[in-house]
Amino acid sequence: NAGVMQNPRHLVRRRGQEARLRCSPMKGHSHVYWYRQLPEEGLKFMVYLQKENIIDESGMPKERFSAEFPKEGPSILRIQQVVRGDSAAYFCASSPNYSTETQYFGPGTRLLVL
Amino acid sequence: RKEVEQDPGPFNVPEGATVAFNCTYSNSASQSFFWYRQDCRKEPKLLMSVYSSGNEDGRFTAQLNRASQYISLLIRDSKLSDSATYLCVVYTGTASKLTFGTGTRLQVTL
Numbered sequence: 265n266a267g268v269m270q271n272p273r274h275l276v277r278r279r280g281q282e283a284r285l286r287c288s289p290m291k292g293h294s295h296v297y298w299y300r301q302l303p304e305e306g307l308k309f310m311v312y313l314q315k316e317n318i319i320d321e322s323g324m325p326k327e328r329f330s331a332e333f334p335k336e337g338p339s340i341l342r343i344q345q346v347v348r349g350d351s352a353a354y355f356c357a358s359s360p361n362y363s364t365e366t367q368y369f370g371p372g373t374r375l376l377v378l
Numbered sequence: 379r380k381e382v383e384q385d386p387g388p389f390n391v392p393e394g395a396t397v398a399f400n401c402t403y404s405n406s407a408s409q410s411f412f413w414y415r416q417d418c419r420k421e422p423k424l425l426m427s428v429y430s431s432g433n434e435d436g437r438f439t440a441q442l443n444r445a446s447q448y449i450s451l452l453i454r455d456s457k458l459s460d461s462a463t464y465l466c467v468v469y470t471g472t473a474s475k476l477t478f479g480t481g482t483r484l485q486v487t488l
Contacts, residue, residue, distance in 0.1 A: 295474075297475065297476075305480060306382075306478040306479055306480035308478070309473075309476065309477065312473075312474055312475060320473060320475065357476075365409070365410045365469040365474075367476055368424075369423070370421060371420070372420075
């Protein structure tokens with residue numbers, strides 16, 4: 265049973281470009297969470313999604329960031345017009361329906377904005 | 379005030395030592411509590427859940443004090459492989475999200 269998969273593992277973008285981060289949850293999990301870890305800081309919640317629904321996006325920056333979890337395919341975290349301050353590790357987690365507190369993390373995508 | 383506070387360390391201890399980490403949380407509505415371990419540039423991995431009655435898993439013991447909103451982790455007989463950052467994590471059911479402390483770094487040396 266494969267764990268949570270994220271790709272790419274590393275992503276380099278220039279300022280103003282778009283970044284797309286993908287997350288495939290564990291098999292059978294329909295809850296996906298995105299967290300961001302800035303250098304030397306703890307993980308911060310960004311958004312919680314279920315299939316085709318955004319449940320809680322209270323941690324998402326108001327501009328440039330969006331997330332989706334379509335009926336088919338992985339969850340996507342999209343950052344438009346990236347800035348240097350977006351450089352961070354972005355972790356995705358998934359949980360089973362019966363326990364949203366039990367979250368399994370993917371290996372993360374490290375975004376570097378030049 | 380941060381929702382979850384931890385001493386960042388680092389804690390430098392010799393092999394075989396006992397080390398304790400503490401954590402406080404501010405949201406009294408928090409429901410579940412965990413310790414995660416994060417190795418350098420890796421994803422966080424669940425180490426253990428924390429209960430008021432205390433729980434033990436081998437060399438690791440975790441304790442929760444709801445009245446004081448305080449969580450602890452005790453590691454006995456430290457191994458080199460225990461070197462990592464230990465994250466105190468709180469779950470709030472109404473938000474279905476995990477809130478992480480910034481972590482306490484442990485370095486176990488020969």
